[in-house]
Amino acid sequence: MTGWTSRQRHLLDFALSSLNRRLGKNLGLLAVYTLVVFVLASVMLFSHAIRSEARLVLSGTPEMLIQKLMAGRHDLIPAGHLDAIRSVRGVRSAEGRLWGYLFDPAAAANYTLMVPNDRTVQPGTAVIGSGVAAVRDTAIGDTLSFRAHDGHLVQFTVAATIDKDSALVSADLFLVSEADFRRLFGIPEGRFPDIVATVRNPREGRTVAEKIDAALPDTRIILRDEILRTYDSVFDWREGMLLVLLSGAIMAFAIFAWEKASGLSAEERREIGILKAVGWETSDVIRLKTMEGVVISLTAFLAGYVLAYLHVFHLGAPLFEPVLKGWAVLYPEFELTPFIDELQVATLFFFTVFPYTVATVVPIWRAATVDPDTVMR
Amino acid sequence: MMIRLTDVRKAFNQGRHNEFWALKGIDLQVAAGKVTVFRGPSGSGKTTLLTMVGALARPTSGRVHLEDRDISSMPERFLTEIRRSTFGFVFQNFNLIKGVSVLENVMIPAYPVGLPHAKLKARALELLDLLEMGGKAEAKAEWLSGGEAQRAAIARALINDPKVLIADEPTANLDSERSAQFLAIVERLKADGRTLLMTSHDPMVADAPVVDHVVTMRDGLVAETR
Numbered sequence: 384m385t386g387w388t389s390r391q392r393h394l395l396d397f398a399l400s401s402l403n404r405r406l407g408k409n410l411g412l413l414a415v416y417t418l419v420v421f422v423l424a425s426v427m428l429f430s431h432a433i434r435s436e437a438r439l440v441l442s443g444t445p446e447m448l449i450q451k452l453m454a455g456r457h458d459l460i461p462a463g464h465l466d467a468i469r470s471v472r473g474v475r476s477a478e479g480r481l482w483g484y485l486f487d488p489a490a491a492a493n494y495t496l497m498v499p500n501d502r503t504v505q506p507g508t509a510v511i512g513s514g515v516a517a518v519r520d521t522a523i524g525d526t527l528s529f530r531a532h533d534g535h536l537v538q539f540t541v542a543a544t545i546d547k548d549s550a551l552v553s554a555d556l557f558l559v560s561e562a563d564f565r566r567l568f569g570i571p572e573g574r575f576p577d578i579v580a581t582v583r584n585p586r587e588g589r590t591v592a593e594k595i596d597a598a599l600p601d602t603r604i605i606l607r608d609e610i611l612r613t614y615d616s617v618f619d620w621r622e623g624m625l626l627v628l629l630s631g632a633i634m635a636f637a638i639f640a641w642e643k644a645s646g647l648s649a650e651e652r653r654e655i656g657i658l659k660a661v662g663w664e665t666s667d668v669i670r671l672k673t674m675e676g677v678v679i680s681l682t683a684f685l686a687g688y689v690l691a692y693l694h695v696f697h698l699g700a701p702l703f704e705p706v707l708k709g710w711a712v713l714y715p716e717f718e719l720t721p722f723i724d725e726l727q728v729a730t731l732f733f734f735t736v737f738p739y740t741v742a743t744v745v746p747i748w749r750a751a752t753v754d755p756d757t758v759m760r
Numbered sequence: 761m762m763i764r765l766t767d768v769r770k771a772f773n774q775g776r777h778n779e780f781w782a783l784k785g786i787d788l789q790v791a792a793g794k795v796t797v798f799r800g801p802s803g804s805g806k807t808t809l810l811t812m813v814g815a816l817a818r819p820t821s822g823r824v825h826l827e828d829r830d831i832s833s834m835p836e837r838f839l840t841e842i843r844r845s846t847f848g849f850v851f852q853n854f855n856l857i858k859g860v861s862v863l864e865n866v867m868i869p870a871y872p873v874g875l876p877h878a879k880l881k882a883r884a885l886e887l888l889d890l891l892e893m894g895g896k897a898e899a900k901a902e903w904l905s906g907g908e909a910q911r912a913a914i915a916r917a918l919i920n921d922p923k924v925l926i927a928d929e930p931t932a933n934l935d936s937e938r939s940a941q942f943l944a945i946v947e948r949l950k951a952d953g954r955t956l957l958m959t960s961h962d963p964m965v966a967d968a969p970v971v972d973h974v975v976t977m978r979d980g981l982v983a984e985t986r
Contacts, residue, residue: 662844
């Protein structure tokens, strides 16, 4: 070991035994500090992960959504519009979608009914999401019946359930055949709730939308980017709400930490005098006290962050789930994919470790510049 | 190590209404390898003089020479280095750091030097053994009796192997038996070739055979040297 590393090791040893002297107080501080980092990191990790998840899910969806408007309200769109849209330059494809919501009085829950494009569902059967299966306690082969728009009962046999991995978007799904769908809601042939379209060049989405709007003045066009922005702002808003609620606790901790870190007792002053008298330089004293501060704040930061990671990605963030996920009867059950953003880690680090270390070092710096002969007086 | 003071003066609160001159012009030479005792009433300037000699503070005017080096106008960083390598201090209240072990207290002055940990620990234990404190190495500083605390402080003062040992009222908190024990240690250190400087009110110290020179001070001036 070189002289420099030996020196740092000695200082770290001494910093640890110094901390050990006020063990109870320091452990208390560490616990509160860890808790603050844990709460902040949980909120950040959760909302970041859920935003990334939403973005991932939406990245596979068509670029635009076309709805017909009637007196400013959403109306069924005629199939004839499909040809008009397909003939606009830049449009790659356009499909009518059959989807809607169905309230199930037995479960007091809303399901999303859809006719899938990518799979065929036989008439009289249904493929259901994990939330629907759970709330109706249903397995494959069971029968579910609903009252159609005209009061008649429509029966479905559960043909399959959807994998839990996609629960975020599929928990409340109820996939049926086109015939059953039209019968249930009374939607006539040649009409759809809306139309989805893809474009050849995604960067031209806005221009294509303007052309469609000009060709079909009775429609409104919603771009995927706009949906993404809406999701972002919804989650931003929720994260902000939670952070505002937490800010009181954070402020209280800041005051507590400042009080603990910046108050230099007579005993500590005396010790600094002794260290300087026996040959420590001012910089050695500052380095020692910085190490004490860094040991506390770095331990709290790492422990808090790891706990938050486990809380969010392994336990599903039970503490904040209801606020951050939304309000519904059918909560999707899923494990978030771990997303860690370096900038976010750096921000959290800067706002927790840095202020504490500064609060520790500033008063020490003033004390360390005291003349060493004070111990002789 | 020869120490020479030329017209050394020291003022506290200079320029303020409570200005006080603790030293008013000291000319003195301290012989290397000898034991010198400074005595005199409280406020005569003994301790202030030791802080000037030990590079703990700079004189307001005058010169302090360590061998050929003038240390009276050096910047703090160099003084720290000189203090660490040349002087060992035994303070009046011993000033051990509470809450940490005797062993760690002894090692503290050597931390900035950067010796390997094992080597430093071995040296600290050796010193404690020498002062019959080996059994107390792991004890906390505040558990020690007066005599033990003093021996721990002496071990701490010797950890960097200094040529000069400075002790401020070393026997003030000790009974006669412990004082005699201390003087025996002084004799051993002198035999090692170290220079010892002490302040003391205690006639037992000033009259001890091991002491070579006694400097009597009064009102910030040297009144008598023998």
